[in-house]
Structures are given as C-alpha cells and as structure tokens.
Amino acid sequence: MASSQAELRNGTLADPVDVVVVGAGLSGLVAARCLQQAACSVRLIEAAEQPGGRMRGAWLPLAGGAEGPGLMPWIDLGGQWVGPSQTRMLALLERHRIRRFASPHSGDTVLVFGEQRCRFSGFFQGFPEGQPPAVPEADWADAMAALEQFQALVAQLPEGHPHHHPAAAALDRLSFQDWIDAHTHTPFAAWYFAYFCRAVGFLGPAEPEQVSLLHVLWGQRTAPQGEHPEEWLLHGGAGQLPALLAAELGESVLQLGEPVRGVEQKGPHPVVVRTDRARYPCRAVIVAMPPAMAARLQFTPELPGDRKQLQAEMAMGACAKVLVAYASPWWQEQGLAGIAIGDRPSVELCADSSDPESGCGVLAAFVAGHRYHRWAALAEAERRQAVLADLAAYLGPQARAPLAYREKDWPAEPHVGGAYAGWMPPGLWTSCGDALRRPHGRVFWAGTEVAERWPGFFEGAVRSGEEAAASVLVELC
Template identity: 80%
Template sequence: MSPPAAEAVDAVVVGAGLSGLVAARALQKAGRSLRLIEAAATVGGRMTGERLQLEGGRQPWIDLGGQWVGPSQTRMLDLLDRHGIRRFESPHAGDTVLVFGASRCTFAGFFQGFPEGQPPAVPSADWDDAMAALERFQALVAQLPAGHPHHHPAAAELDRRSFQDWIDETTHTPFAAWYFAYFCRAVGFLGPAEPEQVSLLHVLWGQRTAPQGERPEEFLLHGGAGQLPALLSGELGEGVLRLGEPVRAIEQAFPDADHNGDGGALARHPVRVHTDLATYPCRAVIVAMPPAQAAQLRFSPELPADRRQLNQEMAMGACAKVLVVYEKPWWRQQGLSGIAIGDRPVVELCADSSDPENGCGVLAAFVAGHRHRCWAGLGEAGRRQAVLADLAAYLGPQALEPLAYVEKDWPSVPFVAGAYAGWMPPGLWTRCGEAMRRPHGRVFWAGTEVAERWPGFFEGAVRSGEEAAAALVQRLG
C-alpha cells in the first residue's frame, strides 16, 4: 500500500545537517511552508557532539564532528553570534611536535599546506625540497578561478592527473613527499583522501577556495559546535521536522494545466517526496546530502547521466575522530602546544581541543585514509591501544592514562558514511562538474560539497544552504 499523503507545502528539505537546517530556516524567513526530513534519529549530520560525565562532576563537551571556525568564515560566524555561541582561540601556545621516521623534534611553528614560524629540525635539503614544491603548488593554485574549477583552460590536464602523480614529479625527498601526502589526508576540503585517489585539480581547487593560510582552525566554541543543530531546529516550530524517516524517492511531474482530475493539486504541487511513512506533496525540493548519499535516492524523471555519475563516484573521506580526555592539559607543562604531526602508524595529527572553562585536557586525534582502513579492522581494545601509543610517542607517556576515550568512526555512521566531506577522483570534475550545482527540474542541491567557497567546512554548508534556499524561492516566484 502507498503511504498516506501529508499536507502539501511549498518546499521539502531532505537532510537536517547544518546545510539543510540553514536552508529550512531561510525558507521560513522567506514566508514558505516546508517540511524538513531527516533519515537519522537526530539532527546535525556531521556536526555533532556529546557531553561527558566525569568523576568530580565535570561535564566537558566534546565535538565528534567538525569543531573549528576561522576569521574569514563570515556566514558561520554570523550564525554563531546570532545564537549566542561564544568562541575562543584554539590553544596553540608552546611547541609543535614532529615525528618523522625514527626522529622526533619540537619546533615553534606549524605546517599544514602553508608553513609558519620556525621550520622543524629536519635536514635542510628535505625542508628546502618541500618549500620549493610548495611554491610550485601555490603557483598552480593562483591560476584557478574562484568558483568551481572545471572551466579553467588547463582543467582537463590537471584533472587527468592524481595528486600523487604531481608529488612524484615535483618532490625529491621522502620528507617532502610525505609533507604533501599528509596535507592531502589532514585538510577538510579533501575528504580526506590518499594522494593517489584524488584529482590534482580537486586539491588545487580546495586550496584556492578554502586556503589554509586564512586559518580555518583559528577558533573553538565554548560548549562545542555540536550544540548548534538543536538550536537551529528549535527555531522551526512544531510539525516541520521529521526525524528517523529516510527519503526513498523524489518524483516530479510537469503539468501544463489541470487535466489530472485532482482539482489542480498536481499543478500547484508537482513534486512528491516519498518515505516509508508518508508522501509529501510540494512545489520544490532541496536535497541537502553528500552526493554519495544522494545516490541512494530514486528520482523520477531520472537524473542526467553526469549527475548520476557524480553521486556514484564522489566518495566520502575515510576518517575517524578520537577525543581523548585528561584531568588537565598536562602537555603545556612541558612547553608543548598539544599539536603533533607525524608519520606514525595511526595518528598523523592531533590538536589541543581543551575548553578553558572546564579545565579538562582534551586532545582531538584523527585517523585518516589507508591508516583508517587498517585501524578500523582492529578490535575495540586494539584501536584504543594504537591511538594512545601514537599520542604517547608524540607527547609522552602521560598520554596512556586518559579519563575518557571516545571514537567516532565516520565511515560506519548510517546516512553519512564518511568525513570530513566528499572528494573527486581524477577526471570527475571535468566530466561531471557542471552537475554539482545545476538543479534537476525542481530539485536543488545543498551541502558543504556544493559550496564554491569553504567546501568541506561549516562555512561551505551554511553558504550552500542559503544559496539553495534563495534559488528555490526565486524559482517559485
């Protein structure tokens, strides 16, 4: 039996992550009626966290998804200010730790794409090789347009090659090769991905539109970023949000007149959004999902071939985030910032995520790419032991005795299946890039992957949600 028809509305938004929530609120402000339908039991998608209950009554908040914002991410900052969410500078006083091969050093600097401060104590030939390659990388970045890159005159050639091809051609030392491979796995707009998986054009475009030099990890949020989705959904009012209700299909009709025997209902609301529980008639839809998840939906009429291929081939990043909580940020007593980088077996990057208002020490550690595949195959105790062993190699043996250890294995999360975002393999941008933002009839696309500025970050999600809502409103007149 067909599910019952719900009350008709102007718009349905599919997906209640940050982008979908922003789009829904923008539609409401424009005076449009809507439904927001989310497959999971909670809102937020990749923007989520939890409050821990520790001995002594302390209740630190940890972000299991994204957590940082930067000074040029203006739409996200406006959203935080509107909801009274305060921010503080990410802790970075002290030295960074680098472990490469059998060597460990500390230095008063940092590198993730761009270098700042003191260089690490690696052989000068290694550092010079990395910096010479970085200069060539930035020269290619500067040639790209501000928007999506597939119209660039050299797009086909850049897209044909993997990032690993470029690394092999451009670097001459193991350290310089690792420098860029680490960059590919660590930065949000890349998925993350291994350099042999991802298009060179995609990496260049990511650095063009979400440059690390603009410090996207400048601020953390008191109470965590994961508090925002509940605040946004609370603004929508009763009856708008549907949770735990996966959308299965989106069906469009294009009637010219009332000849359907339904009193003109189809002409007024020519789109049907189908779930297992109901059918939602509406005038237009925003699909606010990663392309890989949108591939699970059925469309009638069918999507164009390039959009289908985009959904099928734009894979989600393989990344787990691990939050390790201590009585206090003990690494600061050793003159360390809590930021560590290196070619350890599991954790290539960790950072101090401690909120000064609760006093706990919190390290955020990331397991990405091929490392994630190997780590995910371990048992629970093995995964924990592997992460803590790497943190101890970076920061010292005190890392082995946390108060709490929490993992979020994003590839295993239903209806998300990866983090930070989706990435493009070689050739996909030039074959299917036109489909990224192009509406399919009355279906519009949103999500951080769709953004032309700050893709892969909160800012990209906010911008794409606002832009999709504005396009839908314009379409409806």
C-alpha cells in the same frame, strides 16, 4: 495543517508545503530557516534520529568523575573549528550567542618523522608558519620548493568551481600523487603533501593517489589554510548548534528518523518526496546531502548521466575522530601546544581541543585514509591501544592514561558515510562538475560539497544552504 501520524504511517499523502528539504545537517537546517523567513511553508526530513549530520557533540563522562554535564568536558564528534574569513558561519554563531575562544596553540608543535622526534615553534598544513621543524635542511628545502610550484598552480585558478578553467582537463587527468612524484625528491617532502591531503577538510580526507590534482588545487584556492580556518573553538562545542537551529524552525517542521526513498516530479503535484511513512507533496525540493548519500534516492524522472556518475564516484572521506580527555592539559606544562603531526601508524594529526573554562585536557586525534582502514579492522581494545601509543610517541607517556576515550567512526555512520567531506577522483570534475550545482527540474542541491567557497567546512555548508534557498525562491516566484 499536517496529516495525522496515523495517516502518515499508512503512507498517505500529507498536506502540501512549499518546499521539502531532505537532510537536516547544517546546510539543510540553514536552508529551511531561510525559506521559513521568506514566508515559505517548509518540511525538513532527516533519516537519523537527531539533526546535525556531520556536526555532532556530546558530553564526555570522566572515569571516577562526578555526574552531571557541568563537570564533564564537551567534545565535538564532528567538525569543531571556525576561522576569521568564515563570515556566514560567524554570523550564525553570533545570532545564537555561541561564544568562541582561541584554539590552544601556545607552546611547541611536535613532529615525528621516521625515528626522529622534534619540537619546533611553528606549524605546517598547506603552508608553513613560524620556525621550520628540525628535519635535514635539504628535505625542508625540497618541500618548500615544491610548495612554491604548487601555490603557483593554485593562483592560476579562478574563483568558484574549477572545471571550466582552460588548464582544467590537464590538471584533472592527474592524481595528486602524480604531481607529488614529479615535484618532490625526498621522502619528507613527499609525506609533507600526502599528509596535507589526509588532513584538510575539502580533501575528504583521501590518499593522494585517489584524488584529482585539480580538486586539491581548487580546494586550496577556495578554502586556503592560510586564512586560519582552525582559529577558534566554541564554548559548549559546535555540536550544540543543530538543536538551536531546529528549535527555531518549530516542532512541526522537522521530522527525524525518516529516510527519504525517492523524489518524484510527475502527477498532479509539482514534486512528491517519498518515505516509508508517507508521500510529501511540495513545489520544490532541496536535497541537502553529500552526493554519495544522494545516490541512495530514486528520482523520477531519472537524473542525467553526469549527475548519476558524480554521485557514484564522489566518495566520502575515510576518517575517524578520537577524543581523549585528561584531568588537565598536562602537555601545556611541558611547553607543548598539544598539536602534533607525523607519520605514526594510526594518528597523523592531533590537536589540543581543551576548553579553558572546563579545566580538563582534551586531545582530538584523527585517523584518516589508508590508516583508517587498517585501524578500523582492529578490535576495540587494539584501536584504543594504537591511538594512545601514537599520542604517547608525540606528547609523552602521560598520554597513555586518559580519564575518557571516545571514538567516532564516521564511515560507519549509516546516514553520513564518512568525513570530513566528499572528494573528486581524477577526471570527475571535468566530466561531471556542472552536475554538482545544476538543478534537476525542481530539485536543488545543497551541502558543503556544493559550496564554491569553504567547501568541506561549516562555512561551505552555511553558504550552500543559503544559496539553495535563494535559488528555490527564484523558482517559486
């Protein structure tokens, strides 16, 4: 039986459990549940006041609308999509009877590049589908020729983490921008790949001059856009899942609002996890946090140098997500898919996120990379104006008059530090890649960044949580 709350506040030693999991994001929740199903006693400790990490939802009240969540659209402030090859995440959704529906994409995509706006029946993000956009033929040919060379490099990488590949060192020395400069010859083609770098989950997002070419190739190998990871949205939002997972664990397992300060492997207990409130003895620990956040923890004995370097340099993505709601998805009446991409000042990508059961129209807009830093420095009213101006440039003047507007500034989130995921700068994979998964004594690592398949996505988080739990069970047997 756990120590009383009064004892915990005094910083006393709590009753031991088999495993402490640090971080109640999707990966930590999954790991805790797997261990519990294997008859392990588990304690899950989360710094924030709610579980979920980067998986968070809300109901969005509409201006002038009736009260009550049934008349509001749900929104996902964090991740929202799933795809057909993301099998572990799909199994989790089935278990919790969360229904999915096809992402709205009937109609034309909009591209704005320079001073030109075009509609086309297609899409491109890592690979092209359907009709190409109405850019000069030479520009499109330049982008496609470079894409062919890019995909040839991707195909050379093995499955799993990339840093032991014979060509890894040479690829890791280059930034993605180095490769873009060498293989594109038109501004459109250069932007085509830079946009990809800022839009896709495993890339942070980051700017192409910041991220390793090896990291980009590896991400495309293990989380390819060609497998349609944005195929489905979820009725009620992905953000409903953390509470369901937490409820499965039971009230005594999850502790919220309690940042972990350190992990000690010394003394009479194999491991002790330390917070401001108590010390929690256990036989093993899973740290289910992005490496950049794990850098805040003090480890005794100290982490090896490559792990400390990894945590110091594997930065979180710079991205804010903005949800904008309307009485209806009016763009569909104009034959538009609600998907728009382009080199606008703030929003490079927006997507229709409307649940057909709600009747409301919802656009998800993303402000990433250098655009994020410029946008985040603006006053609140200026940020809103900048987003709505870009949406109007893409979809039309009706975009300027939403019924609701909600920003989620992920880099400002104190216990997350960014979205979608952490990314590797040049040289880090080949110098520190082994440290990403290697245990530190009885400390094991989890999180979507650790996954060898679908890193940066829900699927990567689920797989990582399951794999970390399996490794701990081997250690404890």
